Amino acid sequence: xxxxxxxxxxxxxxxxxxxxxxxxxxxxxxxxxxxxxxxxxxxxxxxxxxxxxxxxxxxxxxxxxxxxxxxxxxxxxxxxxxxxxxxxxxxxxxxxxxxxxxxxxxxxxxxxxxxxxxxxxxxxxxxxxxxxxxxxxxxxxxxxxxxxxxxxxxxxxxxxxxxxxxxxxxxxxxxxxxxxxxxxxxxxxxxxxxxxxxxxxxxxxxxxxx
Numbered sequence: 001x002x003x004x005x006x007x008x009x010x011x012x013x014x015x016x017x018x019x020x021x022x023x024x025x026x027x028x029x030x031x032x033x034x035x036x037x038x039x040x041x042x043x044x045x046x047x048x049x050x051x052x053x054x055x056x057x058x059x060x061x062x063x064x065x066x067x068x069x070x071x072x073x074x075x076x077x078x079x080x081x082x083x084x085x086x087x088x089x090x091x092x093x094x095x096x097x098x099x100x101x102x103x104x105x106x107x108x109x110x111x112x113x114x115x116x117x118x119x120x121x122x123x124x125x126x127x128x129x130x131x132x133x134x135x136x137x138x139x140x141x142x143x144x145x146x147x148x149x150x151x152x153x154x155x156x157x158x159x160x161x162x163x164x165x166x167x168x169x170x171x172x173x174x175x176x177x178x179x180x181x182x183x184x185x186x187x188x189x190x191x192x193x194x195x196x197x198x199x200x201x202x203x204x205x206x207x208x209x210x
Contacts, residue, residue: 004130005097006083008104012039013081015111021073026110026185035107036076037069043084043100102134105176106183113180113188120190123174131175135182136160138210142182146206148199152178169195169203184209 021033030038045064068076084090090099112118135142135152143150143162150163153172162182171181173191181189186204193200 003093003097003101004127005100005104008101008108009083010081012104012108012111013077015108016080017074017077019111019115023111024114025107026114026188027107032111033069033073033076034065035110036073036080037065037071039104039107040076040079041065041068042103043088043090044079101130102179102183105131106179106185109176109180109185109188113185121176123176128175131179132158132160135175135178139182141210142208145208147202148195150203152182154178167196167199169193169199171203182208 016032016036019032021031021036023032025032025035027035027038041064045068084096090096112121132154139152139160139162143152146163146165146169148163149165149168150161151168151170152160152162153170154175155172159170171178171191171193173181173189177189177191181191184207186206186208193203195203
């Protein structure tokens with residue numbers, strides 16, 4: 001049975017393949033090749049991926065990621081598409097779904113939204129609810145660096161508090177757009193922001209995300 005993570009994995013692979021290795025992305029100034037290398041290293045090289053969170057390991061991660069980026073682009077895409085090796089923790093279906101659904105979705109949007117003629121994905125209600133559940137759980141972490149109060153709101157009125165405080169900025173949009181916004185891609189998200197003009201500007205400049 002297909003999972004959200006598996007579907008997003010294949011979509012990301014397709015987008016990276018069709019965009020080409022030198023295409024821009026929204027992620028850290030990386031090209032599509034850099035982004036592909038990052039995703040593959042994250043799930044295939046646990047010995048290096050710790051550098052994402054642990055500063056002393058960052059140099060090793062950078063070195064290993066550069067080695068993968070030097071591989072033929074088609075090989076990188078195939079490694080992503082086929083999924084993690086059996087010994088990887090991500091080979092466990094539950095962990096793959098929990099850890100990769102949002103990861104692959106956000107990076108797919110990094111590729112898609114860096115193109116001048118990008119269009120939003122048609123909302124899938126089941127996937128939207130899956131993203132919303134993750135946003136509800138992660139809201140405080142994603143919004144912890146907001147300098148003002150931050151509330152996430154779906155068009156149907158459901159809300160999640162990402163940061164307590166005053167003044168408050170309310171960000172309204174579909175769960176797909178709220179996910180893009182709270183993972184630090186504020187300018188690329190199709191949302192409405194309500195609040196004091198100065199507070200809104202601070203939220204747009206804030207380093208949101210994990």
